[in-house]
Amino acid sequence: MDDTSVYGAIEAGGTKWVCAVVDSGDHLLDTETIPTTTPRQTLDAAIGFLRRHGPLAAVGVGTFGPVDLRPGSPAYGHITTTPKPGWAHTDVVSPLRAALGVPVGLDTDVNAAALGEWRRGAGAxxxxxxYMTVGTGIGMGAVVEGRPLHGFLHPEFGHIRIPRDPGDPFPGSCPYHGDCLEGLASGTAMRTRAGRPAQELDDPHAWELEAGYLALAVVNLAYALSPERVVIGGGVAKHPGLLERVRERVAELAAGYPDTPKLDEYVVPPALGDRSGVVGAAGLARDALRVPEENV
Incomplete structure (x- = not known):
């Protein structure tokens, strides 16, 4: 692969798309943030940005989901049963591939962020x-030996069932499950429970409750997948002192079983900050060059 190659990278979120062009060293050459409106408007804006920076070797996309990632599936590259209005069953890959004429790699936004942190950040x-993101929703991605984790679909960790705190009467905000992890601990849940956005909350009880729910998630994740590091990003996770309290609660919940690594090295913020997703998407673009088009 030529060291002068330039890749397109898109972190396609439910609120905004962060589009970037990245060189072979994962240095951002240019970025543009596009509001997530209708599929056609959003895709057209992303294509316009990438066309201005051609020729590109490939494009990688980390998108909100659920998304069909099964090679050979008729719905490959489609966002599927998302609750986001107007986006269910949207084909993300084909319009980019047709407009730009290059391979397009695809995964979830959190798998892309996990890949970015594995390549250049806290998981290097x-x-x-x-990688767990805690923002408007909650998602989790994982990378094992350089490959994002897939199964029959992809991880949907935000919808795991955790016990509701006995002092929390809130029924949950998830339209599918009510009081799943996302329904209890996402930014949407915090806003609905308190009546104002998480970033405006100064109630210590609200943040203690949040730390408890996220600690339950970390313990479940550690016991189920045993990752070597858990990176927690997203807007809610930036609240001062939250990750420190999550670590304390993880230690309480784990109760010494088994011996664990130092929690300040195990539960960490993203080293790449807000760049995790686009760095990971650039990695997806590189991977797309190695995958025959007929397999996707």
Whole structure:
């Protein structure tokens, strides 16, 4: 692969798309943030940005989901049963591939962020890393030996069932499950429970409750997948002192079983900050060059 190659990278979120062009060293050459409106408007704006920076070797996309990632599936590249109005069953890959004439790699936005942190951030040098994002919703991605984790679909960790705190009467905000992890601990849940956005909350009880729910998630993740590091990003996770309290609660919940690594090295913020997703999407673009088009 030529060291002068330039890749397109898109972190396709439910609120905004962050589009970037990245060189072979994962340095951002240019970025543009596009509001997530209708599929056609959003895709057209992303295509316009990438066309201005051609020729590109490939494009990588980390998108909100659920998304069909099964090679050979008739719905490959489609966002599927998302509750986001107007986006269910949207084909993300084909319009980009047709307009730009290059391979397009695809995964979830959180798998892309996990890949970015594994490549260049808090997971560099490790075999396994998990990335949990806590924002409007909650998602989790994982990378095992350089490959994002897939199964019959992809991780939907935001919808795991966790016990509701006995002092929390809130029924949950998830339209599918009510009081799943996302329904209890996402930014949407915090806003609905308190009546104002998480970033405006100064109630210590609200943040203690949040730390407890996220600690339950980390313990479940550690016991189920045993990643070598858990990276927690997203807007809610930036609240001062939250990750420190999550670590304390993780230690309480784990109760010494089994012996664990130092929690300030195990539960960490993203080293790449807000760049995790686009760095990971650039990695997806590189991977797309190695995958025959007929397989996707």
């Amino acid at each position: 040098g490790l075999g396994t890393v998990a």
